Amino acid sequence: MAERTFGDKLTGRSWADVENDIEAGRGGDIHWTSPLNFAASYFAGDDVAAVAREAFVKHIGDNVTHRYGLHPSVQRYEADVLDFVMTLLNAPVDARGTVSTGGSESLFLAMRTAREEARKNRPDVRDPEILLTHATYPVFNKAAYALGLTVVQVPHSLDYRADVDALEACITENTIMMVGGAPPFPYGLVDPIPQMAAVAARYGIWLHVDACIGGFVLPFAEAMGRPVPMFDFRLPAVRSMSIDYHKYGYAVRGCSAVILRDASLGEFQSFSSSVWPAGRYDSDTVAGSRNAGPVASAWAVMRYLGYDGYLERMAMTLEATDQIVAAINGLDGLAVHGEPEGVHFSFGSDELDMMAVGDGLMAKGWMLNLQTEPESLLLMLSTQHDDALIARFVTELIEVCEGVRAGTISRQGNDDAYGIY
Numbered sequence: 001m002a003e004r005t006f007g008d009k010l011t012g013r014s015w016a017d018v019e020n021d022i023e024a025g026r027g028g029d030i031h032w033t034s035p036l037n038f039a040a041s042y043f044a045g046d047d048v049a050a051v052a053r054e055a056f057v058k059h060i061g062d063n064v065t066h067r068y069g070l071h072p073s074v075q076r077y078e079a080d081v082l083d084f085v086m087t088l089l090n091a092p093v094d095a096r097g098t099v100s101t102g103g104s105e106s107l108f109l110a111m112r113t114a115r116e117e118a119r120k121n122r123p124d125v126r127d128p129e130i131l132l133t134h135a136t137y138p139v140f141n142k143a144a145y146a147l148g149l150t151v152v153q154v155p156h157s158l159d160y161r162a163d164v165d166a167l168e169a170c171i172t173e174n175t176i177m178m179v180g181g182a183p184p185f186p187y188g189l190v191d192p193i194p195q196m197a198a199v200a201a202r203y204g205i206w207l208h209v210d211a212c213i214g215g216f217v218l219p220f221a222e223a224m225g226r227p228v229p230m231f232d233f234r235l236p237a238v239r240s241m242s243i244d245y246h247k248y249g250y251a252v253r254g255c256s257a258v259i260l261r262d263a264s265l266g267e268f269q270s271f272s273s274s275v276w277p278a279g280r281y282d283s284d285t286v287a288g289s290r291n292a293g294p295v296a297s298a299w300a301v302m303r304y305l306g307y308d309g310y311l312e313r314m315a316m317t318l319e320a321t322d323q324i325v326a327a328i329n330g331l332d333g334l335a336v337h338g339e340p341e342g343v344h345f346s347f348g349s350d351e352l353d354m355m356a357v358g359d360g361l362m363a364k365g366w367m368l369n370l371q372t373e374p375e376s377l378l379l380m381l382s383t384q385h386d387d388a389l390i391a392r393f394v395t396e397l398i399e400v401c402e403g404v405r406a407g408t409i410s411r412q413g414n415d416d417a418y419g420i421y
């Protein structure tokens with residue numbers, strides 16, 4: 001029988017050696033700043049990336065858990081970055097924010113808080129249900145599984161947005177929560193949040209708005225006078241929102257926030273225990289120890305860019321999105337799904353095999369997301385996608401479509417997993 005051994009991991013090696021291995025190993029990776037990357041890169045320029053990296057490195061050994069004792073600077077970063085996003089999202093002055101490790105944790109915390117609130121205020125609900133739209137991020141399903149919530153997944157309407165009538169029709173005496181996307185990942189189309197808010201208010205349901213992607217996009221689009229439906233705390237029925245610093249906030253990955261409309265809801269989020277002999281343990285998050293680097297990077301980027309800097313980067317990215325959307329809509333046989341409000345969107349075709357188109361583009365080095373319903377390609381833009389790059393993409397897209405029509409490019413197979421992983 002084969003024996004388990006340490007093999008060549010028995011003895012350590014020099015950093016130079018290890019570094020060589022790393023460089024060789026990542027030789028085939030797509031660098032996150034690559035202009036060919038239309039997956040999730042969230043790049044705002046080398047200067048911003050350097051600020052995020054330097055701040056991260058300064059705090060690389062610090063633990064957020066110890067912010068009240070060892071690292072008061074981290075406490076300040078959290079307060080400042082929360083204040084910034086609460087202002088962006090028009091949160092009331094007595095709103096409450098928590099920094100988390102990512103969108104998934106923020107969603108989980110919002111759901112757990114809503115569940116606990118319903119346990120106290122709606123004690124008749126025995127089997128709590130959550131209404132999700134077709135396009136909500138599967139982390140809601142994962143969290144519902146962990147929290148013992150029953151998911152009711154409601155198909156979207158023909159325009160790829162949440163179907164408010166269908167959502168309302170699914171409300172039962174057990175419904176405690178409804179989720180809208182601003183925007184959801186698939187299609188990049190913001191759900192009709194004002195209409196959802198009206199329904200949520202009518203039935204007394206907790207409405208969470210997932211602005212993990214759009215939180216740092218839509219407020220700037222709105223400030224530029226672009227058409228953005230209201231999606232934030234200006235709608236009184238919105239009780240919680242999630243927003244990611246590590247997406248279009250340009251922080252190093254590992255930083256998000258969940259915002260509750262009212263500090264009084266905090267009692268349903270917080271956990272406290274004195275059962276052990278080492279002092280009271282209080283926690284508002286799922287994670288325990290977490291690196292202070294991500295929140296330091298979020299703070300540094302926020303201070304470096306300021307509101308105006310974000311606005312400027314987002315203006316560039318929104319204009320690039322307009323340009324590429326118009327170019328794709330102008331091509332034979334291709335159409336963008338709806339009119340995206342932000343900086344990501346999907347496009348499909350009634351005649352072309354979109355998986356073949358995706359495979360053809362990836363063979364040319366482009367990185368994009370593949371989507372199954374309907375089969376389509378999803379592009380997310382960042383500041384590296386400038387005029388020249390977009391022109392090159394469109395030229396190569398035309399070539400690939402011709403190849404698919406001619407039968408020289410075909411689908412390579414297993415494309416039904418989310419994304420490009």
Ligand SMILES: Cc1ncc(COP(=O)(O)O)c(C=O)c1O
Pocket residue numbers: 101102103104105137139181183184185210212213244256
């Ligand atoms: C709309 C949306 N919500 C939530 C998440 C989860 O965020 P994270 O990957 O940071 O956990 C994502 C991730 O891409 C997302 O697109």
